[in-house]
Amino acid sequence: MLVPLALLSLGAIFAGVYFYDAFVDGNNETFWAGAIYRAAENHVLHDRHNVPEWVLYAPLVVTIAGFLIATFTYYFNRGVGKRVADSGGPLHSLFYNKWYFDEIYQATFVKGSAMLGNLFWKADKKIIDGIGPDGVVAVTKASAGRLSKMHTGYLYHYAFVIIGAALVFGGILWLRAGGAN
Amino acid sequence: MGGFPILSAMTFLPLAGALIIMIVRAATAGSREASSSDTEGRTALLAGLIISGATFIASLAAFAAFDASQSGYQLVEQYSWYRNISYKMGIDGLSITLILLTTFLIPICLLASWNSIHKRVTEYVVAFLVLETFIIGVFTAMDLVLFYIFFEAGLIPMFLIIGIWGGKDKIYAAFKFFLYTLIGSLLMLVAVVYMYQTAGGSDFEILEKYAFDPNVQTWLWLAFMASFAVKLPMWPVHTWLPDAHVQAPTAGSVLLAGILLKMGGYGFLRFSLPMFPDASQLFQPFMFALAVIAIVYTSLVAWRQTDMKKLIAYSSVAHMGFVTLGVFAFNEAGVQGAIFQMLSHGLISGALFLIVGVVYDRMHTREIAAYGGLVHRMPVYATFFMLFTMANVGLPGTSGFIGEILTMVGGFQASTWAAAGAALGVIFSAVYMLTLYRRTVFGQITNPELNSIKDMNMIEWICIAPLAFLTILFGVAPNLIFNITEGSALRILNLMAGG
Structure with missing residues (x-):
């Protein structure tokens, strides 16, 4: 381990001496050959000399x-x-605690996303399914239950409904035909 | 036209096979008591495999006859049916891609059922073969009425597959699936009738050239959207899918996620864009909004699931959101990406449901908490699972990456915000898939039942390995698909532009 570390240390300390001109100053444009694009109005490489x-x-x-x-x-x-x-x-x-970054992420992004995920999951069940298929089924079932109570078996109940319907239907036709006019 | 009707042969071969199986079953009813029901089931499955294998070969023959350099419909077969409605079949790059996916997945579905389906196996095989005919019919039909018949008929076998061979709440899931899809389709029927009356026919090529009034287009577009949005599925009409997946047998889930969802994307591309271009433009922001909501919303819901199948089902809704984004980008990258994403999702999600099926067959539970440490007992399984996890996340080198990046590039060209929203989905997919993988595969074995669990058997290898191969192949060489679909994608965009 000592030899690799020594080599890396040498590189870390002295690499700049040999490569500064090629990479940064001097003939750096020849080295990069347009690989890193710099807009004509961008003077950042020149401005760094003025800090x-x-x-x-x-x-x-x-x-x-x-x-x-x-x-x-x-x-x-x-x-x-x-x-x-x-x-x-x-x-x-x-x-x-690494500036508490992990804890901040946990408290905001992770817990926040988990909370949203749970909320959306409940929305799927309670709102979308509740109003959608489950709701339609519940309304149909309840309506059918109530309507079936009208099936009493008494003739006069049926006669009452028939006469009532005939009156409503006749009334509509009469109104459409112009009513009292 | 003329020559051997390869498309009709390919479409109706599974149906003919199903009829033969039923006839043979009826004919041998007397002698059946002598043989066990297990033997009968195995024979039916074998027959189903042979028939679906032959259908796959027929689809390869159709593909061999298909000229990818042409953009229009090919191998057209037409027979007059009633007035201006005809039995007309044809394929283009879009449809042949989805047909190949269908014929490729059905034998895998049947093989995957070899050890997991034990009751009414003959009927099960028949249901799959009948469904295969209807699905291929959807992708080959060139007449709107014929398309509608195939589109609706497919509901019946799928309803039976979930309702008969499903899990504990199969009846609820089957009815929910049926009601959702039927209501959407009935609205489409009204539009189909109107289009037939107005354009004077139901031939795709007539309808593509007919310029519907922009106001009418809006209503027609909405009617078609009602059906395709449920099928895809889009938020907020997606809630049938998780239930259907959880209750369906493994092969049913593979079929649902692998093929049936693609009918929605296919419908948008085949009808909404070329036939109602003005309305499509009008609704583009609306569709982008729904796509982004689907991607973010269902990804977060997927993360909170405790059932493996439900997690993958919600992930499917999110991934189909990318299809919506690509389709409604109205550019080549978006449309090509959407088609590719459909194909890729068919392979990846199909494989993931098979992956869940492997451990479900052994443990009879899909609860994530029941697993953990599978890598110690099932290294091969863990490897395949990791591949498809990465593919579902959209890792470069897998087909999942190509579909997602292209739909996002297309979406970005149309709306920066929509693409940015969709990109969130890529992050979330990594969250829920890696969480699933870590909790099931890594860690120590805490459930003592897992100590004796066996790694993948030969049948599971045969089912999953080809999907892994194609997932990588299409991820590395996506041009294999783009070369087929390019003509169709450009033709759809050209029709939309009034060409």
């Missing part, structure tokens, strides 16, 4: 600071890291 000097040095400073802190914590003062972790401060918790 404040502290921006250029910031990555180097942060890297060195990180290196020094790590060396101090894990090489010269072993146990400091554990003590910081055990103190359980909010900063440690925030980083330990």
